[in-house]
Amino acid sequence: PDGFIxxxxxxxxxxxxxxxxxxxxxxxxxxxxxxxxxxxxxAWPDAFGGxxxxxxxxxxxxxxxxxxxxxxxxxxxDRATTLSPTEQLAQRLREALAANAMTGGQGAASDESRLRxxxxxxxxxxxxxxxxxxxxxxxxxxxNERFQQACRRFSEQQKKAS
Numbered sequence: 001p002d003g004f005i006x007x008x009x010x011x012x013x014x015x016x017x018x019x020x021x022x023x024x025x026x027x028x029x030x031x032x033x034x035x036x037x038x039x040x041x042x043a044w045p046d047a048f049g050g051x052x053x054x055x056x057x058x059x060x061x062x063x064x065x066x067x068x069x070x071x072x073x074x075x076x077x078d079r080a081t082t083l084s085p086t087e088q089l090a091q092r093l094r095e096a097l098a099a100n101a102m103t104g105g106q107g108a109a110s111d112e113s114r115l116r117x118x119x120x121x122x123x124x125x126x127x128x129x130x131x132x133x134x135x136x137x138x139x140x141x142x143x144n145e146r147f148q149q150a151c152r153r154f155s156e157q158q159k160k161a162s
Contacts, residue, residue, distance in 0.1 A: 005047055008040065012052065016131055023126070030130045038134035058133040062143045065129055069150040072118060076157045115158060122154055 015033060020026075041048050041055065048054055129147060 004044070005051065008037075008053065009051070012037075012133070020127060026127070026130055034134055041134050042136075053133045055133070055135045055139065058135050059139055059143065061132055062129070062135065062140075062147070065125055065132075066143065066147050066150060068125055069122065069147065069154060072122065073150055073153045073157060076118070076154065076161065115161060118154075119158060122151065126151065 021029075037053070041053055045055075051057075135143070
């Protein structure tokens with residue numbers, strides 16, 4: 001229909017600029033939004049080619065977000081995977097002592113700050129994920145699983161580090 005793509009793009013721009021909401025509320029609204037948008041893309045796929053709603057572009061964005069979380073997991077887990085628990089404890093003690101000597105006791109606060117920043121970054125990435133456009137279920141399912149698995153691994157590492 002005339003003006004169809006423009007109307008969809010306007011609605012999508014409003015959606016993307018919506019204020020942050022509690023995650024559970026955002027998930028419910030996102031599911032409904034994605035369902036309707038998915039139906040529109042499925043009904044007129046050629047109309048969305050090359051646009052922001054092109055499923056191929058969305059898959060690329062999904063892959064970038066997954067890679068970002070997986071990099072966060074790898075960065076946080078690099079040392080932990082190569083050291084025994086005793087070596088990890090000794091390493092943390094050495095780092096804390098060194099940081100304490102250099103920062104006058106502010107090292108622990110710095111570590112806590114880094115953990116909080118990493119957790120906030122994960123929440124930002126999860127919010128971006130929820131705002132992505134529709135993707136056919138056969139493509140979305142494995143990407144969703146990989147994203148959720150990376151988020152779980154990151155959260156588990158953060159718990160161990162704190």
